[in-house]
Amino acid sequence: xxxxxxxxxxxxxxxxxxxxxxxxxxxxxxxxxxxxxxxxxxxxxxxxxxxxxxxxxxxxxxxxxxxxxxxxxxxxxxxxxxxxxxxxxxxx
Numbered sequence: 001x002x003x004x005x006x007x008x009x010x011x012x013x014x015x016x017x018x019x020x021x022x023x024x025x026x027x028x029x030x031x032x033x034x035x036x037x038x039x040x041x042x043x044x045x046x047x048x049x050x051x052x053x054x055x056x057x058x059x060x061x062x063x064x065x066x067x068x069x070x071x072x073x074x075x076x077x078x079x080x081x082x083x084x085x086x087x088x089x090x091x092x
Contacts (some may be wrong), residue, residue, distance in 0.1 A: 012071040013066060013069050015071045015072050015073035015075065017091065019042075019075030019076045019079060020076070023035075023042075023078075023079030024082055024083040024086075025083075026038060026081070026083070027080060027083025027087055028086075030033055032084065035083070038080075039077065043077065044071045044078060046070070046073040047069075048074070049066075049069040050066050050069040050070065050073075052065075053069065
C-alpha cells in the first residue's frame with residue numbers, strides 16, 4: 001500500500017494535476033494571448049513562493065512549500081500547452 005501513496009509525493013502530484021486540469025479548461029474559454037498571460041502570472045507567483053520558501057521559511061516546512069510550488073508550476077505549463085495543442089488541432 002505504501003507504494004501506491006508514493007511516500008508523501010501524492011499531494012504534490014495531485015496539486016500538479018489539478019493545476020493542469022484548470023489550465024486545460026481555461027484554454028478553451030480564453031484566447032491564446034490571455035492564456036499565455038495567465039500562465040506567466042501563475043508561473044511568476046510559483047517562482048516567488050519557491051524563493052520565499054527557501055529564503056524565509058527554511059527547514060522542512062520551506063522544502064515542502066517549495067515542492068508544492070514546483071508541482072503547481074509544472075501543472076500550469078503542462079495544462080496550458082496541452083490545452084493550446086488541443087485547441088489548434090480542433091481548429092484544423
